[in-house]
Amino acid sequence: MSKQTIVVKLGTSVLTAGTSKLDRAHMVELVRQCAALHKAGHQVIIVTSGAVAAGREHLAIPNLATTVANKQMLAAVGQSQLLLTWENLFNIYDLHVGQMLLTRADLDDRERFLNARDTMRALLKHRIIPIVNENDAVATSEIKVGDNDNLSALAAILGEANLLLLLTDQSGLFTADPRNNPDAKLISQVSEITDEIKALAGDSISGLGTGGMATKLQAADIATRAGIEVVIAAGQEDLVIKRVVEGEAIGTRFLSKKTPLEHRKQWILAGPPPAGQIAIDEGAQRAVVEKSSSLLPKGISHVYGEFSRGEVILVQDSNSRVIARGITRYSSAEIQAIKGLHSDQIEATLGYAYGSVAIHRDDLVTF
Numbered sequence: 226m227s228k229q230t231i232v233v234k235l236g237t238s239v240l241t242a243g244t245s246k247l248d249r250a251h252m253v254e255l256v257r258q259c260a261a262l263h264k265a266g267h268q269v270i271i272v273t274s275g276a277v278a279a280g281r282e283h284l285a286i287p288n289l290a291t292t293v294a295n296k297q298m299l300a301a302v303g304q305s306q307l308l309l310t311w312e313n314l315f316n317i318y319d320l321h322v323g324q325m326l327l328t329r330a331d332l333d334d335r336e337r338f339l340n341a342r343d344t345m346r347a348l349l350k351h352r353i354i355p356i357v358n359e360n361d362a363v364a365t366s367e368i369k370v371g372d373n374d375n376l377s378a379l380a381a382i383l384g385e386a387n388l389l390l391l392l393t394d395q396s397g398l399f400t401a402d403p404r405n406n407p408d409a410k411l412i413s414q415v416s417e418i419t420d421e422i423k424a425l426a427g428d429s430i431s432g433l434g435t436g437g438m439a440t441k442l443q444a445a446d447i448a449t450r451a452g453i454e455v456v457i458a459a460g461q462e463d464l465v466i467k468r469v470v471e472g473e474a475i476g477t478r479f480l481s482k483k484t485p486l487e488h489r490k491q492w493i494l495a496g497p498p499p500a501g502q503i504a505i506d507e508g509a510q511r512a513v514v515e516k517s518s519s520l521l522p523k524g525i526s527h528v529y530g531e532f533s534r535g536e537v538i539l540v541q542d543s544n545s546r547v548i549a550r551g552i553t554r555y556s557s558a559e560i561q562a563i564k565g566l567h568s569d570q571i572e573a574t575l576g577y578a579y580g581s582v583a584i585h586r587d588d589l590v591t592f
């Protein structure tokens with residue numbers, strides 16, 4: 226088997242086995258499998274949840290109020306406990322770990338994204354296991370990725386991974402949430418993440434995890450577009466990491482796109498939060514989606530929110546469905562003034578022009 230880079234995302238549900246404590250016995254077993262893959266020449270990146278759970282366990286403060294500050298305090302205490310646990314376990318196999326605590330803000334401009342990618346590359350080059358989590362102790366909701374599923378897709382892009390393995394408390398994606406639908410069936414393979422597939426995914430109802438299946442599908446969508454295969458499987462399954470890497474049909478496998486987006490477009494898709502939104506007409510939609518053309522001001526019908534030139538915005542069709550994401554060459558106020566106009570009228574209208582297109586095709590990712 227060729228050497229692969231594998232991101233293993235471990236949800237709180239796996240790391241605590243549904244209890245209020247870290248399940249260290251199980252973590253030992255997961256590390257054993259990762260160490261074996263590493264020894265065989267593969268690269269392993271761990272995306273670990275469980276900081277808040279570990280903080281709660283360590284401090285054991287009865288009746289702690291659920292304020293944001295207290296949750297951040299639990300994350301601050303728990304993250305060091307969590308890292309210490311991973312470090313001790315990987316040390317058994319003479320492996321070093323390196324902590325990368327990220328927030329959306331660390332990835333939202335291309336420079337910072339590339340900087341984080343350099344760190345990831347350096348860790349992998351030196352055969353150190355990156356241990357990634359969100360920087361929960363300081364991240365406010367505005368700058369958060371918000372869930373570790375999406376964070377793991379970003380980590381997979383940063384690490385230029387081949388495989389993203391999302392380990393959770395269910396055997397994969399079911400036709401409905403198996404917690405309240407005993408007849409739900411496991412879907413073993415997904416070749417296209419359609420709206421119908423997305424509609425199957427519910428939120429987390431255990432109270433342990435964040436986002437449930439919905440965020441796992443968002444992560445799968447981002448990663449597969451970047452050419453990374455994704456598997457959702459049960460963390461409790463015997464030898465699950467090894468078996469997935471060996472290609473066994475276990476859990477739900479999401480096939481990666483044959484032609485992955487180029488690196489910069491992967492970042493546009495996954496990195497920055499959108500600053501605003503525009504709506505386009507049907508002619509523009511055809512040009513952008515079917516002919517991969519740039520978006521001209523002529524096809525823009527509405528502008529929503531305030532954004533600056535150079536920010537990432539969402540593009541919706543006339544039915545309010547988001548169909549693309551791209552970097553705008555004009556601010557919201559400028560687009561308001563030039564929407565519906567021919568490109569040769571831009572300069573006369575604004576008194577200046579930054580070119581004939583609102584979003585260049587090189588800066589545009591369609592869905």
Ligand SMILES: Nc1ncnc2c1ncn2[C@@H]1O[C@H](COP(=O)(O)OP(=O)(O)O)[C@@H](O)[C@H]1O
Nearest residue numbers: 236237238393399401402427429434435437438
């Ligand atoms: N269609 C579905 N198939 C499987 N699980 C689902 C589905 N819809 C919702 N879920 C829920 O998603 C949960 C897993 O997500 P979550 O609780 O966030 O775990 P984790 O901590 O592993 O991220 C499952 O326990 C399940 O209740």
Ligand SMILES: N[C@@H](CCC(=O)OP(=O)(O)O)C(=O)O
Nearest residue numbers: 237275276277372373434435
């Ligand atoms: N960053 C948080 C986990 C957030 C999260 O997405 O949790 P999960 O859904 O269990 O993967 C923590 O370490 O507690």
